[in-house]
Amino acid sequence: MEYSIDISNIGHEYDGKKVLDGINLQIGSGEVLGLLGPSGAGKTTLIKILTGQIEQIRGNAVILGKDTRKFKGSDFKKLGIMMDNFGVYERLSCYDNLKLFARIYGIPQEKINETLSDMGLRKAGKTLAMNLSKGMRSRLILARVLMINPSILFLDEPTSGLDPASREHIHRLILKEKEKGITICLSTHNMMEAEKLCDHIALLHEGNIIEYGSPAEICRKYNHQKKIKIHLYNGKDIELFNDKSSARIVEHYLANEMMETIHSTEPTLEAVFMELTGRGLE
Amino acid sequence: MVTNIAAIFQKQIKDTFKNKEIFIQFIMFPILTIIMEHAVKIDGMPPHFFVNLFAVMYIGMAPLTCMAAVISEEKEKNTLRVLLMSNVKPVEYLLGIGGNIWAICMLGAGVIGVCGEYRGGIFGRFMFIMAVGTLVSILIGAAIGIWSKNQMTATSITVPVMLVFSFLPMISIFNTKMEKLAAITYSGQISRLLDKMEISTESMAVMVFNMAAAMVLFGYAYRKRGLE
Numbered sequence: 001m002e003y004s005i006d007i008s009n010i011g012h013e014y015d016g017k018k019v020l021d022g023i024n025l026q027i028g029s030g031e032v033l034g035l036l037g038p039s040g041a042g043k044t045t046l047i048k049i050l051t052g053q054i055e056q057i058r059g060n061a062v063i064l065g066k067d068t069r070k071f072k073g074s075d076f077k078k079l080g081i082m083m084d085n086f087g088v089y090e091r092l093s094c095y096d097n098l099k100l101f102a103r104i105y106g107i108p109q110e111k112i113n114e115t116l117s118d119m120g121l122r123k124a125g126k127t128l129a130m131n132l133s134k135g136m137r138s139r140l141i142l143a144r145v146l147m148i149n150p151s152i153l154f155l156d157e158p159t160s161g162l163d164p165a166s167r168e169h170i171h172r173l174i175l176k177e178k179e180k181g182i183t184i185c186l187s188t189h190n191m192m193e194a195e196k197l198c199d200h201i202a203l204l205h206e207g208n209i210i211e212y213g214s215p216a217e218i219c220r221k222y223n224h225q226k227k228i229k230i231h232l233y234n235g236k237d238i239e240l241f242n243d244k245s246s247a248r249i250v251e252h253y254l255a256n257e258m259m260e261t262i263h264s265t266e267p268t269l270e271a272v273f274m275e276l277t278g279r280g281l282e
Numbered sequence: 283m284v285t286n287i288a289a290i291f292q293k294q295i296k297d298t299f300k301n302k303e304i305f306i307q308f309i310m311f312p313i314l315t316i317i318m319e320h321a322v323k324i325d326g327m328p329p330h331f332f333v334n335l336f337a338v339m340y341i342g343m344a345p346l347t348c349m350a351a352v353i354s355e356e357k358e359k360n361t362l363r364v365l366l367m368s369n370v371k372p373v374e375y376l377l378g379i380g381g382n383i384w385a386i387c388m389l390g391a392g393v394i395g396v397c398g399e400y401r402g403g404i405f406g407r408f409m410f411i412m413a414v415g416t417l418v419s420i421l422i423g424a425a426i427g428i429w430s431k432n433q434m435t436a437t438s439i440t441v442p443v444m445l446v447f448s449f450l451p452m453i454s455i456f457n458t459k460m461e462k463l464a465a466i467t468y469s470g471q472i473s474r475l476l477d478k479m480e481i482s483t484e485s486m487a488v489m490v491f492n493m494a495a496a497m498v499l500f501g502y503a504y505r506k507r508g509l510e
Binding site for chain 2 (some may be wrong): 051052053073074077078079081083085087088090091092096100103105106128145146235275281
């Protein structure tokens with residue numbers, strides 16, 4: 001099987017300090033991979049390697065069948081890259097910012113307004129980028145990325161520093177691309193975001209992948225308590241073992257319509273990260 | 283290639299008109315020339331004194347500072363990285379930005395030339411001298427822009443370089459040592475060319491030497507730092 005992203009034994013250092021060590025990952029077409037970890041875990045460095053911005057010291061990274069170290073200009077046409085520090089032309093309008101890249105990529109001018117509408121920026125088309133809010137600016141950068149119809153999206157902290165409404169807007173846009181079957185690799189330190197958007201998650205800590213799997217799988221794997229929490233209509237909270245010894249009790253609550261909510265007790269991704277590293281994601 | 287150059291050229295036109303710091307560089311000396319040429323008349327003053335003085339200053343300042351400022355700003359804000367990752371080649375970017383600055387400077391030079399009442403062949407020679415001088419300044423500005431990681435570094439390098447090339451021809455009027463020094467710089471030779479309005483072999487040789495030196499400087503900066 002040919003993977004959209006195939007990483008084997010990637011290692012990288014800055015000034016002799018290891019930032020990535022023996023990273024292995026394979027991402028199939030249409031998958032969404034989340035690189036989850038705190039600042040300094042190596043997420044951005046990995047994305048920079050995958051997008052050919054820097055060369056790794058060890059290992060191989062193959063994107064759409066091509067070694068990232070051999071990327072040429074035309075290879076970038078297949079990649080949609082949104083880095084945390086990528087800027088926009090402040091003194092140009094949203095429309096003109098997109099127009100520049102539409103010309104470079106040979107995209108018809110009609111697509112610009114279409115993209116602006118999709119991003120909820122149609123009314124801000126003539127607004128200078130310098131006058132946009134942080135959320136709108138992020139959407140403009142994402143618009144520039146999505147306008148080119150990339151085969152793979154690399155999103156480095158796409159919602160970093162955004163208010164909840166703007167974050168939700170960006171999430172909707174990413175999910176829309178996911179529905180189209182675009183392969184997406186996104187980095188985040190927000191576990192809710194990772195759970196919501198990603199098929200698979202790689203938990204990164206000090207340049208190593210310390211856990212990999214779907215968010216539900218990871219949480220189930222670290223569910224040491226194996227209990228269920230029940231909230232009854234009478235206000236009582238009950239904790240039961242998640243085994244056959246509790247079956248009759250649960251059946252009783254159900255039969256008498258006493259149960260308001262029932263939850264399993266698997267940990268959150270943040271709790272898993274804490275268990276594995278002794279520190280939080282923020 | 284042409285599409286990318288044209289796209290960047292057009293982007294830069296729009297950006298220039300909204301960037302006061304850059305725009306003022308382009309119009310300051312043409313406006314000063316119009317004002318001074320018509321407002322100040324002193325007996326014994328050489329013909330076209332202000333025209334030639336400001337023309338040299340224009341060449342030494344506008345293309346050099348603008349090129350360095352534009353490139354360093356794009357590096358600082360990572361828009362240049364985005365362009366280069368969008369299949370834009372470095373040469374296309376430099377031609378787009380440099381072409382734009384050269385074209386606007388030539389418009390400014392045209393205004394200065396018209397103000398000096400140059401007509402016909404003399405106007406053509408004036409524009410030719412300005413065109414070559416602007417090109418050398420653009421190369422030096424590009425080298426500074428490429429060398430600098432951000433706008434602040436670019437400004438701190440640009441200002442002394444710009445002052446040397448802009449004011450050396452003027453200072454050389456009062457000092458023979460400075461005159462010798464000015465004779466080996468392109469701005470000094472441009473000053474001489476504009477005074478005589480004759481394109482001499484010596485002046486052209488110095489200009490070609492300066493251009494070659496600027497290209498070497500540019501090549502060195504590009505190899506060392508690139509556009510990233």
